[in-house]
Amino acid sequence: MLNGIKTLSTLFGLLLLMFCAYAENSLMVVYPAPGYEYIFGVVYIGESIVKDVVVMNQGSGLLRGSAVVKMEQTEVDEGEGDSDEEKNVIQIVSDPTFALAEGEQSILKIRFAPIKEKVYKAKLVIEASENQRAEIPLLGIGKKKAKSYYLLGCGVSNYRGMVPYSALFDLVFCVIVLGIVHLKKYKVESTTR
Numbered sequence: 001m002l003n004g005i006k007t008l009s010t011l012f013g014l015l016l017l018m019f020c021a022y023a024e025n026s027l028m029v030v031y032p033a034p035g036y037e038y039i040f041g042v043v044y045i046g047e048s049i050v051k052d053v054v055v056m057n058q059g060s061g062l063l064r065g066s067a068v069v070k071m072e073q074t075e076v077d078e079g080e081g082d083s084d085e086e087k088n089v090i091q092i093v094s095d096p097t098f099a100l101a102e103g104e105q106s107i108l109k110i111r112f113a114p115i116k117e118k119v120y121k122a123k124l125v126i127e128a129s130e131n132q133r134a135e136i137p138l139l140g141i142g143k144k145k146a147k148s149y150y151l152l153g154c155g156v157s158n159y160r161g162m163v164p165y166s167a168l169f170d171l172v173f174c175v176i177v178l179g180i181v182h183l184k185k186y187k188v189e190s191t192t193r
Helices: 002-021 165-192
Strands: 028-031 038-044 049-057 063-071 090-092 097-100 105-112 119-128 132-143 148-150 156-158
Touching: 028 119, 028 132, 038 049, 038 105, 049 063, 049 097, 049 119, 063 090, 063 132, 090 119, 097 105, 105 119, 105 132
Parallel strands: 038 132
Antiparallel strands: 028 049, 049 105, 063 097, 063 119, 090 105, 119 132, 148 156
8 A cells, every 4th residue: 555655646746747847838038138238329309219129938838028117327417317207218119018929029119219418228127927037228328419500502511510511612612702702893993093
C-alpha cells in the first residue's frame, strides 16, 4: 500500500510538472528595445511629431496590459517650475491598453509637442500580465523657429547668425541699384554745370 501511494504521488508530481511546462504564458516584446533612449529629435515650438512603439506577444497566452508616460524633471528656467501644460508635452495619442493573443501586436503612438525651448525627458512605462514591465526613456528637444524676413520682395530669408544666400543676393542687388542711381544723379549734375 505504501509503495502504491509513492507511485501515485510520483505520478501526480510528473503530471503537475508537465502541466506547468505546457501552461500558456504570454511573452511581451517591445520595439524599440527598453533601456535605450527613444529620441524625437529637435521639434519646433507649435509643431509636433508622432512616433510608434510596438508591443508584441511572442508567447502562447493572452497578453493584457497598458502604457503610461511619466514626465521627468528637467532643467527649468530660473525659478520656474514645470507647468501643467508641460505634463502633456509627451503623451500617448492612441489607445494605451492592449489585449494580444499569440503573435499579435499593438502600436502605441507617442506624440511630442514642445511648448518651450528646452530638453524634455520622460519614460514610457508598459506593464502587462504576469508582472511583465518595460521602461523606455523618451527624449525630445523644443526649439524656437527662426524668424523669416522678406528682403526687397525677393523671397524669404531665414537669418540664423550668418548671412544666407538670398540675403547676400539682396544686399548685392541693393548696392548695385544704389550705385546706378548715384551714378545717374552724378551724371545729371555734371551735365547741368
